[in-house]
Amino acid sequence: MTGFDSSRAVSPVIGVILMVAITVLLAATAATFFMGFEGSLSGTPTVAIEGEFAVDSGGHELTVEFTGGDVLARENVKVHVASAGCRGAGSVTDRYGLSELGVSGSTVAAGSQAQVTVGTVCPPAASQLDLSRTAVTVSWVESGSGSGTVLYRWRGPAA
Incomplete structure (x- = not known):
């Protein structure tokens, strides 16, 4: 064996995937929240x-x-x-x-x-x-x- 352990590279990849998933989830939640206000704000003049x-x-x-x-x-x-x-x-x-x-x-x-x-x-x-x-x-x-x-x-x- 050459001393190379392939199991150590899995942890950072899983971490990156989880961070991307959390970011997408937060963006989708924020978009849904702000899109709900669109109808109530569009009819009132400023x-x-x-x-x-x-x-x-x-x-x-x-x-x-x-x-x-x-x-x-x-x-x-x-x-x-x-x-x-x-x-x-x-x-x-x-x-x-x-x-x-x-x-x-x-x-x-x-x-x-x-x-x-x-x-x-x-x-x-x-x-x-x-x-x-x-x-x-x-x-x-x-x-x-x-x-x-x-x-x-x-x-x-x-x-």
């Missing part, structure tokens, strides 16, 4: 929205600007204005489509701006808009289902 509050001769104004993210169908985005004070016409709480707030076109993308002003949310008899105690919520409503997601919330300085 957008960046900023609100700019200003005071002018018509009272308060809020400009809601879409600054980035997914392009949305305009009819799927709603703006809820709660407790807006309209001088000469009382308090207003209502839901508006973006077309009512000055957004033109069929889609909403970065650069689109909605205006919450005395002219867009108050009755014609109102002279000024008070947003100090107002809450404004921008929501995306899925077509045909009625369910949706809040995209942005703004609260007045005294709300």
Whole structure:
């Protein structure tokens, strides 16, 4: 005999095979886990929205600007204005489509701006808009289902 023992080479080969099998098993488990979230994440839009509050001769104004993210169908985005004070016409709480707030076109993308002003949310008899105690919520409503997601919330300085 030459002193060569062939049984010693089997142990490292089995170790490598086991490590590869464990790696494949972990990768398959992770892929299954993350693929399960695909359906729940794909339907919800991701957008960046900023609100700019200003005071002018018509009272308060809020400009809601879409600054980035997914392009949305305009009819799927709603703006809820709660407790807006309209001088000469009382308090207003209502839901508006973006077309009512000055957004033109069929889609909403970065650069689109909605205006919450005395002219867009108050009755014609109102002279000024008070947003100090107002809450404004921008929501995306899925077509045909009625369910949706809040995209942005703004609260007045005294709300």
